[in-house]
Amino acid sequence: MRDWILKVENLTKIYGDGCPNCLKSETNKCSFCRATIAVNSVSLTLYGGEILGIMGESGSGKSTLVRNLYFDIPPTLGEAYLNKERRNIFELNSQEKRKLRNFNMGMVYQSPYLGLNFEITAGGNVAEKLLMANWRSYSNIRRRLIDLFEKTELPLNRMDDFSATLSGGMQQRIQIAKALANNPEILFLDEPTSGLDLSVQARLLDLIKKIQQELKISIILVSHDLGVIRLLAGRVLVMREGRIIESGLTDQILEDPQHPYTQLLVNSML
Amino acid sequence: MQDIILEIRGLSKKFNLHLLGDKVITAFQNASFVLKRGEFLGISGKSGSGKSSLIKCIYRTYLPTEGEIVYYPKNRIPIDLAKCLDEEIIDLRHRKIGYVSQFFHAIPRVSCLKIVTQTLIQQGVDKDRAKRRAKNMLLRLLIPERLFDAYPSTFSGGERQRVNIAQALVKKAELLLLDEPTASLDKTSRVIVLGEILKLKKKGISTIGIFHDDEELKRFADRILVLEEGKIKEIYENDKDH
Numbered sequence: 328m329r330d331w332i333l334k335v336e337n338l339t340k341i342y343g344d345g346c347p348n349c350l351k352s353e354t355n356k357c358s359f360c361r362a363t364i365a366v367n368s369v370s371l372t373l374y375g376g377e378i379l380g381i382m383g384e385s386g387s388g389k390s391t392l393v394r395n396l397y398f399d400i401p402p403t404l405g406e407a408y409l410n411k412e413r414r415n416i417f418e419l420n421s422q423e424k425r426k427l428r429n430f431n432m433g434m435v436y437q438s439p440y441l442g443l444n445f446e447i448t449a450g451g452n453v454a455e456k457l458l459m460a461n462w463r464s465y466s467n468i469r470r471r472l473i474d475l476f477e478k479t480e481l482p483l484n485r486m487d488d489f490s491a492t493l494s495g496g497m498q499q500r501i502q503i504a505k506a507l508a509n510n511p512e513i514l515f516l517d518e519p520t521s522g523l524d525l526s527v528q529a530r531l532l533d534l535i536k537k538i539q540q541e542l543k544i545s546i547i548l549v550s551h552d553l554g555v556i557r558l559l560a561g562r563v564l565v566m567r568e569g570r571i572i573e574s575g576l577t578d579q580i581l582e583d584p585q586h587p588y589t590q591l592l593v594n595s596m597l
Numbered sequence: 598m599q600d601i602i603l604e605i606r607g608l609s610k611k612f613n614l615h616l617l618g619d620k621v622i623t624a625f626q627n628a629s630f631v632l633k634r635g636e637f638l639g640i641s642g643k644s645g646s647g648k649s650s651l652i653k654c655i656y657r658t659y660l661p662t663e664g665e666i667v668y669y670p671k672n673r674i675p676i677d678l679a680k681c682l683d684e685e686i687i688d689l690r691h692r693k694i695g696y697v698s699q700f701f702h703a704i705p706r707v708s709c710l711k712i713v714t715q716t717l718i719q720q721g722v723d724k725d726r727a728k729r730r731a732k733n734m735l736l737r738l739l740i741p742e743r744l745f746d747a748y749p750s751t752f753s754g755g756e757r758q759r760v761n762i763a764q765a766l767v768k769k770a771e772l773l774l775l776d777e778p779t780a781s782l783d784k785t786s787r788v789i790v791l792g793e794i795l796k797l798k799k800k801g802i803s804t805i806g807i808f809h810d811d812e813e814l815k816r817f818a819d820r821i822l823v824l825e826e827g828k829i830k831e832i833y834e835n836d837k838d839h
Contacts, residue, residue, distance in 0.1 A: 328688045374684055533706055558704065562683050576657055576683050583659040587615035594616060 331410060332545045333373040333396070333513055338405035340366040340391050340569075345403065355388065355569040365391040366402070367569035373513065375410075376543040380560030380577065382550060382592070388569040389549040390437070393515040396547070397434045398424045409512075429459040433506030437518035439498035442505070443490045449497075450476075450486035453505045460509040475504040480534060496527035500534070507538065516548045520555060532558055553596050557581060565589050601669055602772060602803045603632035603655070608664030608679070610650050624650035625827040628664070632772075635801040639818030639835070641811060646824040648807045649699060652774050654679070655805070656696050657686045670771065691719040695770030697778040701761035703749035709760045710735065710745040716764045734767040735760070737793065739786055754781045759790070766793055773797065775806035779813065791816070 341349055343362030355364045366388045373379050381389045395402040406415040409431065416427060433456075436442040443452050450472050454462075462468050476483050479500045485493060490501060499519055506514055516535065520528040536559060539546055550556055556563055556577060563580045565573040565588070573586040584590045609626040613619060625647030632638050640648045653659040655666055655678060666678040670693060676685065690696070704712065710731055717727035735745065738759040744752070749760045758781045765773065775794070779787045791813065798804065798817065808814040814821060815835055823830040 328684060372684075377684075377687075529706065561687055574683070575660065576686060578658045579660055579683075582653070583612070585613075585660065590615050 329374040329376060331372050332375050333371075333410070333547075334408045335369060335371045335396070336406045336408075338366055338369045338392065338395060338407065339364065339403050340388075340395055340400065341403040353568070355386070364569050366395065369405070369566075369569075369571055371564060371571070371574075373545050373547060375545055376539075377562065378539060378546040378548055378560045380548050380550065380556040380563040381566060382553065382556050382563055383566035384551060384592075387566040389551075389566050390517050392566070393434070393517050393547055393549055397432055397515055398428050399434075425459075429456070430509055431512050433509070433511040433514045435499065435502045435506050435514070435516045435519045437521050439490070439495070439502060442502040443498060445489070445491040447490065448487050449481070449490050449493060449501050452490055452501055453508050456505045456508040471508065472504075475508060478507070478538070479504040480530070494527075496523050496531060499523065499531055503531075503534065503538070507542070507544075510542070512545060514544050514546045516546060516550075518550055519548075521550075521552070535559060553581065553593065565592070600634055601631050602634045602636075603669070603805075604665075604667040605630050605632075605655075606665045606667070608651075608654060608666060609662045610647070610654050610659055611662045623827050624659075625824060628829055630822060630829065630832055632803055632805060633819075634803055635798075636819045637798050637804045637806065637817050639814040639821045640805065640807045640824060641814055641821055642824035642830075647827040648824055649776050651824070652696075652776050652805060652807065656690070656694065656774055657683075668772070692721070693771045695765040695768055695773045697762050697765040697773075697775045699776045699780065701749070701757050703752075703757060703760070705750055706748060708746045709740060709749045709752070709763075712749065712760060713764045713767055716768050720768050730767055731763070734763045737789070738763050739789060755783055755786060758782060759786060762790055762793070766797060769797070769800070770802065773802050773804040773806075775804060775808075777807050777809050780809045 339350065341362050341364050344360060345362045346357060346360035348359040349357040349362055349364050350368055352358065352364055357364060369392060383389050391400060394400045396407060402417060407417060409416060453472055453475055454468050457468050457471060472486060473483060476486060481497060481500050481504060490498060520531050523531065532555060548559055560577050563575065563577050564571050567588050573589050580589065581593055584593045606629050608628045610624040612622045612624065614622065628651060642648050650659055654661045657678065661679040664679060667675050668678050669675045713731035713735060714727045717730055718724060740756060740759055749757045762778050779790055782790060815837060818835045820832055821835050822832045
């Protein structure tokens, strides 16, 4: 069996003061203190070289969960461990967290506005991640950029264009190039293809699959699209109201869903 | 337990359809039987008697409701397929268990050669050998070379099913699950597919198979398990040397 790469235990994110009843709340709104429990006691294991899907409707806590793990948003409670780093990563100091983020993790956001700096060039955005991972030589960076542009099927002649002038599909590729720049162990993909037209989406999904197979990278893929999950994920977690309500092999979740909500979701598939 | 590969005890599958007011449908119940190492166990029964559900439970496409599916891998500790981790099932699917589904969900935009090659790579075969073996298997199943780089989603029903069979048979699994592999095939390809299955049987691969056609079943099966309305009616030795 494959080794685990990331283990998350009882991760919780509460917006508001919170109270002892929050964690018992059935919904993501605590009926006692009115706090929002975006993520409620989530535990998961990510194994080496797998794509773990997280599905669920808007507002179920999927994005907050991955942003907690990428240190964008600090969680309220909970622990996470990387295979190499046996300390709870949320208890590391900010410098150590930044190091993990810059050297071990990559992120692709649904909106390129979150993942890219539109004031600088496409190449500049990718180079930024390399600089953060301590790349210093200009020629090495330039060579790595060309390599990453080729890997993500981006036209080299757009490298020095401003990110804002690129198409939506290209902007997502830039995000992927940026996320892969430091050869991360873990890649977080937060609805990477939502809002793109079908052919662009298909090419992007194929690219993600190719990269995963070549680099054997471990991926957490957030998507509300069952087709995307079926194509890419080996296992799936289903989230609702901040909690994981069901998990299983992708074919099992799609053919034999147990939870009423998952049954509804699968039956809603076009 | 050297002579047994699979031991099924008190296995049941019920579907709880929450959208239909928690209606419960029983696919099969209280199934107990063993599969001997190297044996071909045929499952027969009318449509709707629970044959496919039984196979899908063993493969974890369906989650069993009750019971145990104890798998005895060679030189390893036994493992209960009904309760083990998803991750362990993925590992077994990659390396030990082959499955031919009744309907093939071809992955979009992946060539048929790649689909078959991939299953070998997952099993740890190196790329060049995997490709060679995949090509061989496809040719033996009458998929012409000009289709190797085409997508099975564009294939005819019979061609698609042969790709499905190729990806399951090529990897020489320890346990093979067949859910009506020949149902959508014409006579010529049916004979060829049956020949390939027979070859694997001679190599000692343990198989549970559902066949649409009772004649086909009787040609292969060492024993036949008869399902009737979700219950095992009988299991009998098949006298196939007539």
